[in-house]
Amino acid sequence: MVRRGTAAGAGEDGGGASDRKTCAADPSEKIINYYVLILTVVLIIVRGLGVLAFAWSTVVLLGGFVQLIHRIDFWFITVISFAQTARIFDASADEQYLYLVDLLSRAVSTALIRIRNKQSATTSGADGFACSATKSPIKIFFTVLLVLIFPLFNIVVSSLRLRNKDFGNERNERPGVMIFYSLALSQGVLYLLWFILEKLKSLAVNRVADGYKFDDKNLSLGRKYVEKYLNDTRSKCLKDLSATEGRNLIAYASGLLDSDHKDKYLAGAEILNHLISKNRLPNEELIRSSRKRIQKLVLMLSWKDDDYQDVRLLAAEIVLHVAENISISQFPGTLESVSALIQPSKENGALFHRQSSESMEQGGPQSQQLNEDDAERESKLIVQGLRILDKLAQDRNNGLEILRADALLVDIMAWICSKPFIRKGEQDKWLEIVRLSFSVLVRLAELGAQTAERLRSKIHHELLPSWVPYYARYPDPDITLMAIETYSHAFTTDKIGDESDQNQTIDQKRKKFVEVVLRLFLNDQGKWRTSPTSPAPEVRKKAGEALADLCVYRRNCICLITLDKHKDDVVRRLEEAMRLGVNKEYRAIAADILKRFYVFLCRPGRETQTERSSRLRSVVNQALKLLIQFYPETETTGSNGIVHGGNNVTGFSQIIEISSSQSDENHQARLEAALVRMIYDVHNKVEEDNFERTIEEDHPGFEFVVLLERLIVKNSRTSLYHLDIVKWTAKLICEIIKNENSRMEKISPSLSRRDAASSSDGVWVQKIVDKKVVDSLSKASQVMSGEDSWTLFIHNRQRGAHWATSLAVLEEEVLYELEKYKGLLLKSGHN
Structure with missing residues (x-):
């Protein structure tokens, strides 16, 4: 990848040779490059033969044998030499010659018109057309007929004289004349070859233009630019044959950008824009220019x-x-x-x-079109x-x-x-x-x-947050998604806004945005009457994600509680979405919202003790019901032979089937991670006996430790949400053991070992030891160490880390508490 900030790092001037070094010729452009190279080599040979012929005629023949050469040979040699002096054989490739032809044709046509009309230098418009009509035949004569006549003259005359061979009897006269005519014949033949190749350039131009996918609208323009590229390449190749190496249309267009002439700059920009539209312009081609x-x-x-x-x-x-x-x-x-x-x-x-209608009447349709174009x-x-x-x-x-x-x-x-x-x-x-x-x-x-x-x-x-529902009216959901994310960033903080009157407006905006995303997520469109249809699925998901992020912050939770008390039973509807959502992703988002909202609701002093206990019990009950469905092996048969757990859960249309797709698996893991987080938070906010009693009363025969073990074993995978599940489970195990250790440290030293382990936490800790749950945690830590380190790095870099410790550290804490528990057991048994 090109490093940021190194654009145009090839130097201050760049261009030219540096462009050739960094630009690789496209296969279609190689056709032109090879074509130009062949054309240039032939022309160089033609020029070389012309120089040799002129030098041979002036020095050897006309200089040494002028008295001995036959009259016919003398005139032939003279005419051919004059043609070489006039650079007739360079005419089509020489820009100076073409420019002089243009000036000459103008002068001749103007003079003819003046003679015909006997007018002054100032002519009428009609004479201008006549001037153009006269100038065209003159240009055709000088650039076509004259250019073709002399090569054909060379070929015909040289062939006839070489066949007759009547050059005289002097010792060196005969071979000297034959060498001259051979040079002239070779030059004429090669020049005709060059002329034919030059007229076939349209084939190469069309081939390259088609290769760059110029459509019908831009085909003529594309051919025009490709032909200019060919001519530019040819002029450079005449000076240096290596100029075609690595040269391509991108380098040519980039070079035009250096020009101060508007037409050239516009041509270069149009070529590059076409290449960009066709994905034919790599960034490096411009970055390194x-x-x-x-x-x-x-x-x-x-x-x-x-x-x-x-x-x-x-x-x-x-x-x-x-x-x-x-x-x-x-x-x-x-x-x-x-x-x-x-x-x-x-x-x-x-x-x-x-x-306005007045300006349209004044300006007419053309003025209206100009306004629309602008x-x-x-x-x-x-x-x-x-x-x-x-x-x-x-x-x-x-x-x-x-x-x-x-x-x-x-x-x-x-x-x-x-x-x-x-x-x-x-x-x-x-x-x-x-x-x-x-x-x-x-x-x-x-x-x-x-x-x-x-x-x-x-x-x-x-x-204003009230604009978000307005955007949801449009078919394209992108603008609504962007709007939600923008407002979400603005309100995911407690720093802006306080209880003072001067920030009352800000608080109202915060409350309005929380309400907006809540309604979108719950598909409660009737509150706004802005759209006859429901929001798009991606809009509902984005609104749910935003609400989950908002619930991390205290002031947003206060806004949500206000909505709960004064308008709707928000918590009930979110819990219903978590249980009965349209798909796993929707349910996982609802669970993420609730897991963070519960943390705020369960704070001491927020509700009465009775309300708090009731809510905590409801949270544990719902979370365990769902986890039992996902892990049916944790159920046991009760004394009456009836299976307890997921099968007696009411309010579900069907047991969720775990999808084989990667997407559904991630959503499933995200939902499970949120449920485990809920159980962990409740365990830390209630007394231990109340927590175990709630599980035993609401889920008789349920093996809680088996669930912990299965959560670790089945989620030992290298993915983010599986890592979350294992980490929250590890923290929950650590808290269970720590609570039991604290209880054992406070009991009477005379308590027997059996009595010490008879508490609910003690029973769970003993089962954790018996089922080797900690061993499973150690294996999971080894498997997930790489994913864990990378996740910590990314989250810390974004200053939003979910975890202050790694899974390996959590494993060490569990092992420490477990060793401490075993030591307390031995101590109580010794006493």
Whole structure:
């Protein structure tokens, strides 16, 4: 992977040779490269033969045998030598010759018209057409007829004279003339070969244009650019035969970007944009090119001249292509240039209004079309600017630079806040802009609580949570997903907002957002009446994920409790979703919400003792019912021969079948991890005897230790949620043993060993020893060590670690408590 911030690292000037070194020729371009190489070699040979023929004629023949050469040979040699002097054989490849032909044809045609009309230098418009009509035959004569006549003259004359061989009787005259005619014949034949090959260049051009998939709309333009590439390659190859090595259309187009001429720059930008659209332009081809080239592209984004808006849009496409690989700090003015693309101004005001009937009458259909074209172009510029920011923000250092640009953040949120001003006709353009604005805010908010604190504050104050249901009305759910994630980042903190009156508005926004995501997750659309249909499944899932994250924080839980007391039985509906959800993913999300909400509800002082005990018992009961279904081997037969556990659970339509797909397995593991977490939290918040008594009364014959053992054995896999299950189970085992140790340390020293182990925790600890649960935990720790380390690293890097300790450390704590338990048993037995 190319390192961030090394764009254009080939040097300040780059271009030329460096482009050839870093660009590999495409197979289709090799056709042109080989074609140009063959054409150039033939032309070089033709030129070499011409030089030899001219030198031989002037030095040897006309200089040494001029008195002896036959008259016919003298004139033939003279004409051929004059043709060499006039560079007739270089004519089609010589730009200077073609330019002189053009000047000559203009002069001759103008003179003929003046003579015919006897007019002054100022001619009428009709004479201009006559001038063009006269100039064309002259150009055809000089560039076609004259170029073909002399090679044919060389071939015919040389062939006839070589066949007749009547050159005189002098000792060196005869071989001298034969050598000259042989040179002239070879040159003529090779030149005709070159001429034929040169006229077949359209075949190579079409082949390359088809290889780059220029569609019917851009086919003529593509052929035009490929032909320019061929001509440029040929001119370079005439100077250096190695110029075709590694040369391709990308290097050619990149070189055009260095030009200050608008047409050349536009041509290079159009070629690169086509290659980008066809996924034929690797990032490395531009990243390793000239640094000045990338800097120029970036600065062009801020150009406001109306004549350069098309070029500006093309430059934005290219910058977008390389944005994720460049560093803002290495390219001064990057944020200012991008901000110019998205900044609301009069230039892009056409996006949000249509012409009035009066202006349409004045300007007519053409004026209306221009206005719509401007609006379309401006919307594309805004979209490209936001896409560039989205890619830049993928790099943490770039994201920090963007967060420091307060004015840029205001411009981004301005498009989201423009919702009330958007008319129906412009909704599609606006929705794409808003979706990308949310995407940029999400990336920036993910950088962390401290670095993104100012952004979170702006979201708190500028955006309204009541807009989220409005977005859910549209068929495309992406904008709703982005909006939920943006608001979620803003409210996943307790720092902003307090009980004072000055933050009452913020508290109301927090409460409103909690209500919005709750209603979306529970599909309670009747509360808003904004959409005749239910939200998309992915919107419901995203709302549930956001609610689960919100429930980590105290103030959000308070908002949820308020909704529970004053409007709906929220907890009951979430518990119902956990048990009877439409699929495992939905149930797992509901369980994640409840496991965090229960932690808040079960705090001392939040409810009365009776309410708290009732709720804790309900939590344990529901969690165990589901786990018994997932692990039926933990059930035992009671004294009356009836199987207890999952089969007597009421309220379920059917027992869940574990899917073989990886996705369903992950959702299943996530649900189980949440259930184990609930049991662990309840165990820590009630007295031990009450916890065991609740299990025994509600689930008679249930083997709790067997469940712990199966949770470890069946989830010893290298995945995140399986790791969560094993860790929570390990913590629960550690707490059970620790509680028993604490109880045994407080009892009378005269208590017998059998009595010491007769408590509920003591029975469970003894079963943990008998069933070798700790051995299973040790094996799981070995299997999952790599996944555990990586998970800890990622979570700590994101400052949201779920675990302060690794599974290996938890295993050591369990072993320590178990050894301590055995020591206490021996001590009590000794006494």
